[in-house]
Amino acid sequence: MKKILKIFMFIVFGIVLIGTFVFLWNKSRTKEIKYETVMPEIKTIEKKTIITGVVEPRNEVAIKPQISGIIVEVYKEAGQLIKSGDIIAKVKVIPDIAQLNSAESHLKTSEINLEQAHNNFDRVERLFQSGVASKESFEQAQTQLKTAKEGFNSAQENLQIIKEGISKNTEQYSNTLVKSTVSGMILDVPVKVGNSVIQANTFNDGTTIATIANMNDLIFVGKVDETEVGRISVGNQVKLIIGAIQDGDFEAKLEYISPKGTMESGATLFQVKAAVTKNKEGSFIRSGYSANGEIVTEKAEEVLAVPEFVLEFATDSAFVYIENPAKEEKEKYIKTQVKIGLSDGFFVEIKEGITAETHLRGKVADEKAKKQDKIK
Numbered sequence: 001m002k003k004i005l006k007i008f009m010f011i012v013f014g015i016v017l018i019g020t021f022v023f024l025w026n027k028s029r030t031k032e033i034k035y036e037t038v039m040p041e042i043k044t045i046e047k048k049t050i051i052t053g054v055v056e057p058r059n060e061v062a063i064k065p066q067i068s069g070i071i072v073e074v075y076k077e078a079g080q081l082i083k084s085g086d087i088i089a090k091v092k093v094i095p096d097i098a099q100l101n102s103a104e105s106h107l108k109t110s111e112i113n114l115e116q117a118h119n120n121f122d123r124v125e126r127l128f129q130s131g132v133a134s135k136e137s138f139e140q141a142q143t144q145l146k147t148a149k150e151g152f153n154s155a156q157e158n159l160q161i162i163k164e165g166i167s168k169n170t171e172q173y174s175n176t177l178v179k180s181t182v183s184g185m186i187l188d189v190p191v192k193v194g195n196s197v198i199q200a201n202t203f204n205d206g207t208t209i210a211t212i213a214n215m216n217d218l219i220f221v222g223k224v225d226e227t228e229v230g231r232i233s234v235g236n237q238v239k240l241i242i243g244a245i246q247d248g249d250f251e252a253k254l255e256y257i258s259p260k261g262t263m264e265s266g267a268t269l270f271q272v273k274a275a276v277t278k279n280k281e282g283s284f285i286r287s288g289y290s291a292n293g294e295i296v297t298e299k300a301e302e303v304l305a306v307p308e309f310v311l312e313f314a315t316d317s318a319f320v321y322i323e324n325p326a327k328e329e330k331e332k333y334i335k336t337q338v339k340i341g342l343s344d345g346f347f348v349e350i351k352e353g354i355t356a357e358t359h360l361r362g363k364v365a366d367e368k369a370k371k372q373d374k375i376k
Contacts (some may be wrong), residue, residue, distance in 0.1 A: 037323065038362040043305040045342045045349050049231055051272060051293035053222020055242065055285055057213035058275075061182045064206040068198040069093045069176070071191050076210065078188050082180050088189070088210050089178045091197060110148070110155040117141075117148035184214040187287055218276040218285060220252050220293055223269040226261060231297040233257075238274045239294040242285065250285075251278035252293065298342055304354075305347040310362045311340070323359035333361045 073090040076082060124141035127133035188211045191197060200206030220240055224232065234257060240250040252274035261268040274293060279285065312319045318340045321333035338353030354360070 036362050038307060038310050038360045040304050040306050040350060040354060040356050040358060040360070041347075042302055042356065043347055044302060045300045045305055045344050045347055046296045047298040047342055047344055049224065049228045049295045049297055051220075051222035051224050051238070051295070053220055053272075053291060053293065055218055055220050055240070055276065055289045055291050056287050057184075057187075057215060058217045058219050060187065060211055060213045060287075061184075062208045063088060063178060063180060063210045063212060064200050064208055065089075065091050065178050065197050066199055067091060067093055067176065069196070071193050071195045071197060071209075074189060074191065074193055076186055076189060078186050080186050081184070082186055082212060083183045084180055086180050087177050088180055088186075089191065091176050091178060093176065106158070107152075107155040110152040114145075114148040114152045117145045121145040178209045180210070180212060182212055182214075184212045187211045187213055213287065215285070215287070219255075220274040220276060220291060222272055222274075222291075222293055223264075224257075224272055226268040226270065229257065229261075229270045229272075232272070232295050236295045240274075240276065240291050241294070242289050242291045244289050245283050245285070248283060250276060250283075250291075252276045254295070300342045300349050303341065303349045304351075304356060305349050306354075306360060307362065308343065308346060308348050310360045311338075311348065320354065321361035322354060323361065 069091040071089055072092045074088070075090075076086070076088045082088070121141040121144070124133050124138050128135065128138040189209070190211075191207065191209055195207075197207035197209065198204065220238065232254065234254055236254040238252040238254055240252050242250065254272060254274045256271075256273040258271040261270045263269075272293075276285070306320065310320050312321070312335075317337055319335050319337050322336050324332055324334050336353055339351040341349030341351050343349070
């Protein structure tokens with residue numbers, strides 16, 4: 001039994017050893033490079049600067065309340081068009097206890113002053129009619145009565161404003177109704193009924209009731225690497241590609257390039273802005289859409305071009321391998337120097353060295369070669 005086990009182990013060891021040898025031998029073999037025949041093409045080659053960014057309204061206006069309190073009504077929602085002066089929400093005032101006590105005390109004092117002024121006026125009026133008091137005394141008492149009435153009315157209105165945020169005389173100027181200051185589309189209404197809001201003051205920015213913008217005045221905001229920013233200039237046409245909107249490109253015009261760069265992830269980037277000048281009919285661009293902007297910096301129209309993968313570089317020269325017309329020759333391809341021009345990263349312009357009828361050698365991509373091997 002032990003002898004059989006030893007023989008079995010020896011056989012297994014031999015199989016593993018031979019398998020390892022075969023694997024290493026196959027791995028060390030130089031893979032045969034497969035080629036395909038490529039023909040030059042007449043193409044228009046464009047060198048572009050790509051800008052990544054977002055599309056947003058040129059101006060967004062935040063509507064804030066003029067008083068602090070509680071939201072009791074919200075009349076508008078995001079997506080609605082609105083005009084300047086339209087009511088967005090209503091705020092209920094929560095009076096400050098100290099101010100309320102002060103206003104009530106002032107009203108009582110004004111009431112006492114009014115009663116005293118009224119009694120004094122009645123007394124002086126009787127004396128004036130009897131010829132005892134002078135006209136000057138009568139007019140003085142009359143003025144004091146009017147002043148006391150005005151003070152009482154003012155104290156009443158002040159108390160009403162503190163309690164309700166509005167009075168009868170100032171109803172048309174009510175600040176409990178939050179109104180839009182501009183026309184446009186409501187982008188966001190971040191408050192709900194029952195939310196507490198505060199007015200803008202020296203210590204805080206106040207609560208935003210709604211954000212409004214003109215969606216017909218949009219800009220593309222992006223960032224360009226320092227290696228590319230020198231190739232663009234204000235006034236350049238920008239082709240916008242918005243991923244969320246299929247089957248359509250948009251046009252913009254570059255109107256701003258930041259004079260100062262910022263460091264992000266080890267690269268220096270410059271902010272740029274482009275006004276959207278042409279919108280695809282029927283398309284609605286939402287604020288915050290991601291987009292890519294393309295600016296053509298160089299262009300070669302209708303030139304002879306070949307794919308970049310057929311080129312071979314040595315020192316400062318470029319070469320291609322053209323098919324040998326002499327079929328009986330051992331060398332199937334002849335190495336030929338060419339003069340190249342503009343490249344877009346996929347195709348390169350050929351200025352000299354070959355013609356449009358030349359057959360070139362191109363290396364087959366790995367995936368393509370594997371498919372060909374499977375077919376064979």
